[in-house]
Amino acid sequence: MASWAELDEELRLWRAAGEIPTFWWRDDDTEAPTADLERLIALAERFSAPLHLAVVPHAIDPGLAPRLGASPLVYALQHGFSHKNHEPKGARASEVGVNRDIALQEADLTLGWQRMVAAGLPNLLPVFVPPWNRIAEKTLMVLPRLGYHAVSIFDRRPETPVGLPHFNGHIDPIRWKEGARFAGTEKTLEQAVRHLRQRRLGEAEKDEPTGFVTHHLQTDEPTWDFSAALLERLTFRDATRWIALPQVLKGAHLG
Numbered sequence: 001m002a003s004w005a006e007l008d009e010e011l012r013l014w015r016a017a018g019e020i021p022t023f024w025w026r027d028d029d030t031e032a033p034t035a036d037l038e039r040l041i042a043l044a045e046r047f048s049a050p051l052h053l054a055v056v057p058h059a060i061d062p063g064l065a066p067r068l069g070a071s072p073l074v075y076a077l078q079h080g081f082s083h084k085n086h087e088p089k090g091a092r093a094s095e096v097g098v099n100r101d102i103a104l105q106e107a108d109l110t111l112g113w114q115r116m117v118a119a120g121l122p123n124l125l126p127v128f129v130p131p132w133n134r135i136a137e138k139t140l141m142v143l144p145r146l147g148y149h150a151v152s153i154f155d156r157r158p159e160t161p162v163g164l165p166h167f168n169g170h171i172d173p174i175r176w177k178e179g180a181r182f183a184g185t186e187k188t189l190e191q192a193v194r195h196l197r198q199r200r201l202g203e204a205e206k207d208e209p210t211g212f213v214t215h216h217l218q219t220d221e222p223t224w225d226f227s228a229a230l231l232e233r234l235t236f237r238d239a240t241r242w243i244a245l246p247q248v249l250k251g252a253h254l255g
Contacts, residue, residue: 001186001187002186002189002193002194003186004185004233007192010193010196011234014196015239021210022209022240022243023049023211023212023241024050024209024244024245025044025211026053026212026214027051027052027214028054028213029054029079029083029215029216029217029218030053030056031058031061032060033061033064034216036216036219039216039224043227043228043231044071044073044074045073046231048073048235050243051071051074051075052074052076052127053068053074053077054077054078055076055079055116056080056082056083056131057079057082057112057119058112058115059082060115060121064119065120068121073244074123075123075124075125075244076121076123077129078109078112078116078129078148080095080129080130081112083095085132086100087099087100092132092134094130096131096135097134097135098137102138102142105139106146109143110146113146125149125245126149127149127167127249128151128152128164129152129153130153133153133155133169135153137162140163141162144163149164149165150165150167150245150249151165151167152166152167152168152211153168154169154172154211156168156170156195156204156208157204157205166208167208167245168208168211169211170212171195171210171213173226173230175187180218182222185226188226188230189230192210195210207248209243209248212230214227
């Protein structure tokens with residue numbers, strides 16, 4: 001467990017080394033404009049933090065594109081196809097998992113991307129975010145051929161990545177078991193401090209931005225409060241730098 005003081009100390013150690021840690025922000029499950037999405041975008045604009053929305057392509061609301069177009073800080077990524085589990089009972093949920101035929105997966109991903117383009121989503125990036133953060137190796141292998149430039153799951157980059165470069169999430173303030181609710185300040189800060197420390201010490205790739213992952217449709221009030229507090233802490237006195245993925249995609253190396 002970690003405290004705000006421990007986060008401040010880790011940021012101090014980065015400053016002492018003459019470096020500024022990078023962060024990026026991903027939010028999952030967007031399909032339509034909602035009051036919660038408005039709140040999310042307002043939070044991003046308050047702290048000038050680029051916001052990457054993982055959009056479910058299956059049934060994009062026609063009002064989503066004009067709403068996102070009004071916010072230049074907002075980017076769109078592809079979040080699977082319909083966010084439907086195709087794994088058998090007893091297996092961990094995945095839309096692009098080991099048990100589904102790869103031809104069916106490719107058809108869904110291709111159609112999903114076509115729907116993202118047809119919806120006219122602004123700042124659309126060819127980055128794939130698998131639902132439940134789970135994706136089979138066979139699927140990772142075909143993503144470059146389908147035109148994707150990166151993939152985003154949860155956890156640090158694999159030591160031997162398959163296919164595309166990863167820009168992953170490392171901080172999730174929600175506890176998912178028995179219903180979505182705030183995981184707690186200390187537990188969530190531990191995720192942030194751990195990845196920052198690993199980067200600083202060379203135990204993780206230093207150039208991998210630390211990822212903050214939210215889910216605006218499943219966010220309770222304590223989670224909203226924590227998210228605002230974290231964003232404020234990380235932007236205070238320019239202690240960190242929030243990045244947009246286009247800034248790093250061109251320089252990303254393939255594993």
